[in-house]
Amino acid sequence: MQKAIDIEQVKQDYEAFIQSKKNCVLSFVDSKGKPFSSTTPFVRLNGKFYVYISRVAEHYQLMDQAELVDLICVADEAVTANPFAPERARWQCQPKNLGNEGHEEIFTAFDQLFNAKMMELLRSLDFSLFELTPLEGRYVIGFGKAFTIDIANDTLIHVVIDKK
DSSP states (O other): OOOOHHHHHHHHHHHHHHHHHOOEEEEEEEESSSSSEEEEEEETTTTTEEEEEETTHHHHHHHHHHHHHEEEEEEOOGGGGGGTOOOOEEEEEEEEEEEESSSSHHHHHHHHHHHHHHHHHHHHTTEEEEEEEEEEEHHHHHHHTTEEETTTTTTEEOOOOOOO
């Protein structure tokens, strides 16, 4: 018989995992149906993700025109016991271009997490702040330990597959 899952502990582990991450992978589908992925630093505030992207970056136009964007964080390979089941969290998000003015609370979070002088330089360039609102997600911590991220109720639901 399988040991009961302590969902509160899993939720704490999930939050700690996200807080430990500074970069994410963004995935898009372009206008021709071709996939495209890239990496970028992010901050998370009030349940939303924020990325700061140069207009020159390949993923800027994709982000600006996308209705949905996938965002994933994956545990470092160096600390992953099983490469077939690394800890990871993925969200399907709705992007919104916030521009480069205002939103000081978000920029303060970037300053605290990253180099404030670097952020000052980037803010003088062609960058734009994007807000990514999670719509659904999945958190995986190993084989048989996958959880649907219930955004609306701020909880995790263990995914159980009936093998019969």
